[in-house]
Amino acid sequence: MQKLAIFTIVILLFTISSANAQLTTTIEESDQSIVWSAEWKTENSALASGGTWKTANKIGAELIFNFEGNAISLIYAKGPQSPTAEIEIDGIKALEINASSDTYIGRVRYIIAQNLETGKHVLKLKIISTGAKNGFAVDAFEVQSFEQKEQGQFNLFLLVAVIALAIVGVGFYKFYTLGTPKIEIPKAMEKPSVLKKAPKTEVEQGARMKDIMRALDEKDKSIVNYLLENKGKAKQSQIRHSLGMPRSTLSKRIAILEQRNIVETKEVGKTNLVKLTPWFVSGKEKERS
Known part of the structure; x- marks a missing residue:
């Protein structure tokens, strides 16, 4: 169910992104699509996006940029006592940009227009005031295009998304309405109950045995x-x-208990079988060979 829901979300996101794909293109100041008046000069600068930009500091200096897209931004530089420029889009004044600032700043991005109609447009930038110290520096333009996918392709994506949503809806309906089906486990596969341990057979302790035990230290007593x-x-x-x-401690302790006639040992394979002596258990003397 979770995988199906994730798949549906991916399909929907893909459908939306496929309907309108955004493409951003950077046009440097050296591109031939930009026409400059004679007042503009090319200057080298480390602050420029392509290493160079064009500057002008004369009223009336202008540039014309023919582009095709739905949005456009200006990449320019700001500095102390810089000029102001006026920008028109398709013959209509859009805005004015003052390039003055306290410090030098490169690659400043200024959104000029958005949501333009799909097709060709003409941008015109003109200097309307001069700067006492610096010129107006144009670095580049960014053009954004929103490519509309074909209607048939979009409808196909939409159909797939609707089908996926329908499947998820039916699945959730069954899950919440009918509940989770109960799975019967065969008795042979059922988890066995906790097995009761068989009671250990303990050797009863008489009064004499208890007296001997009191004389033992904790380690010897734990063995017995x-x-x-x-x-x-x-x-x-x-x-x-x-x-x-x-191992070494146990061997020493058993040897001491064996000397006291409390235990006796018998080699069995690679280990010893340790037994309480009849003398310790019942008071009978150990048979001598």
């Missing part, structure tokens, strides 16, 4: 208690893993 909880015997590796006791 583990054996008592496991029918009086366990492999040495099991004791080590269960109690988290280092």
